Amino acid sequence: MKNFINLHKIPLLIFLSCCAFYLAFAYDLERTDFFKFLTLWGGLFFLSWKFFQMQRYNWKILLTAAIIFRLLFLIAAPNLSQDFFRFIWDGRLLLEGINPYLMTPAEYFSSGDLPFSGAQELYEGMGSLSAGNPTNYPPLNQLFFALASLLGGNSILGSIIWLRIFIIAADIGIFYFGRKLLRNLKLPENNIFLYLLNPLIIIELTGNLHFEGVMLFFLLAALYLLQCQKWLFSALFFSCSIAVKLIPLIFLPLLIRKLGWKKALGYYAATGIILLLIFLPFLSGVFAENFFSSINLWFQKFEFNASIYYLIRWIGYEVEGYNIIGYAGPALAGVVFVSILLMAILERNHKMRGLLTSIMFSMVIYLLLATTVHPWYLATPLLLSVFTRYKFMQVWSLMVVLSYFAYSQPDFEENLWFITVEYVVVFGVMFYEIFGHKNVKFPADLAD
Template identity: 35%
Template sequence: MAVGFFCLAYYIPRENFGLTFTVYASLFGGMLAIYFLSKQLKWKWIFIGGLLIRLSLLIAIPKWSDDYPRFLWDGELVKMSQNPYLETPEGWLQNHSESSSPYLENLFELMNSPAYFSVYPPLNQAIFYVAAWGANLDTKSGVLILRVILLLGEIGVFFLLRKLFEHFQLFSKKLILYWLNPLVIMEITGNLHFEGLVLLLLLASVFALSKNKNALSGGFWGLSIGMKLLPFMLIPTLFSFEKTRKSRTFWLGSFIAIAASFGWLLIDNSWVHFLQSLKLYQGKFEFNASIYYLLREVGFWVKGYNVIGELTPILSGITLMGILYFSWKKRPQNLLQLTDLWVLIYLVYLIFQPIVHPWYLIPAFGLSLFTDKKAFLIWTYAVIFSYQAYGDPNYQENPIFLFLEYSMLAIAIYWDYFRSSTKSLLAK
């Protein structure tokens, strides 16, 4: 497995989908083999094995994602005491040519979104600043610093999972499914995505709640929103859960954390450009979608053009109604039921999204290990089919691979959420 990860990180470009899929599938199979063949969990050896794999990727430049140049660019602007939300990279180079450098120009050339304002919250910007400060105008050093920060977060996730498995008296062997999962290793340590830190903060919130430290729990949840906005959609579940709904300290901790994370956007009206970027992101880009693609085809048939501008707000409304409905219907009575509801909320959200990047699955997948649901585990394998698009010169997605991915997910969702109810109906 270590050799496979090393090859994916250093030698196999994402454009070579055939080889990428073969190695990825082998790594996933290796993880499952270790899981099923391990009669007794030797968690120290599992931890060391997964850690050594991650350490072997330390100096790799991400091959599956080109987001990191924007991370380092924003960090450089913050280091220069400039606001990364006020100008696009294109505009900044035009207006501040005297402050530019070969390093910034190189990052600009590598960037995938030079015409857009930054979409990363201030808490992300703080991490970008640390990387820029330590990098000293060197891309490899910046990547290394980001990777070390994310790796420390992953270590925290491992030990929080272990503690929570013990607290809930669950099968701790499930640690293998996270710690050796190829999607987790490649997208967090390999490709420098921050969903691992989101999971860390959500787990910390659950752990604090289990210890009746409500203010701390609210703070961690608020910080998870500051890291990535998505955990904000969990707020209806926290109102439906009695322990958090009635806890003033929980909401006080949440407010302080959210205010500390987003208060910086009030400087120079940064929030205007930040929200503009979010709106553009939601209303313009498409990737690896499911229901959205089906409805888009209907739109082409009926109106003759891409109806993304009309579909996106409709699907967002459906998603919101789904979140409110399930939060009201489920009304969790304990922490395990709350995490189970969080997994369902993430599933509803991702099913209706026009953009589903593989790393979006990681927080929900980590939380799903506390439940009996297998959909996100299956999806961490099936999502590799989305990388087929990078093997096409025009980045065109092949409907066959999308069908394979979402057929596997549909079967898993049926197994998780509908099989028992179907059996009950047949019994009647």
């Protein structure tokens, strides 16, 4: 043990420093304290990168550290998001045999008929925005909420712990399939830790209980099985990914080149049938109206940390004199759809490395044109980037901290100068990687 410590003094010191920073983040940070937030965030990115560099050839140490960093959050209440109150609310409704898509929490309270014990605390915790809108979490996500509520009993903290365990388990699954896929692509297997050790992933997914990690586990498993030519099992996992978060739906057109038209149609049919079976217990006219109206809010009402949309909004104010989000949001969504269809015909999608690159850029386009870009949305392109030669997502995951300034303001008002700095850096690094040097072919570009 003494020899081990002597040989690893600096990595051990960095590891312990990361632990101290994560503990401070989990248990001693008010989100209104932006300076402390910024300091911890920047420190964690620097220390995590140094730790990865020093131990990059020892996956056991890196995996152990990644798990320990996550376990440090185990009994902490999320301090950057109130969403977990709604997760538990939906889960408890399911345990009561109530369809969570039919009524908003506010409607239960206005009727005076509380659906379960402890509803008052969850209602007050989730805030008026969540309480006043229908749930937009797909059925498989709801199942995780129900399991956490069942295993956690009537304890909010108990439910939080189980939600966190599910997310940590998903990250371990991402490690398993990620290494296999990297190995098949003849890329360094430990590149998966560029995702697993990224502070954004640890803080926002494990810490604040966002389920992008669970969605990504199913997506990565589907892509690995696709490479192994196990089409039906791949479609099953792809369906599960969509049933956690809807975002993988936009990736489906990109599979045409990889599968060919006939297999692609079969793949889509299998995915559709499986999704129908997952949604079937909840289907009704009210479900469709509430679920899709909730999704529509993201394109026509909500604004946060946007880039291109904010420029369009400014032009709208100058020309029309009012906020044109009601028109611009759906129009930008249409541009995203057309862009993905154009990317679907690219020859490079025939190879897995090219397909992964296309999926990453389709998500990047979606985020750059979105009206709302919460930091945890970056998890998807960040994971996909480890299978490509592009590193600008690492930079974006660092720079997105500037958007958290809004949490320090009473009305969550954004500082547009900070948002400008964030995106100037991101666009600068991205354009340099794409256009700033010759597009050299890597051996993995040819790997299937």
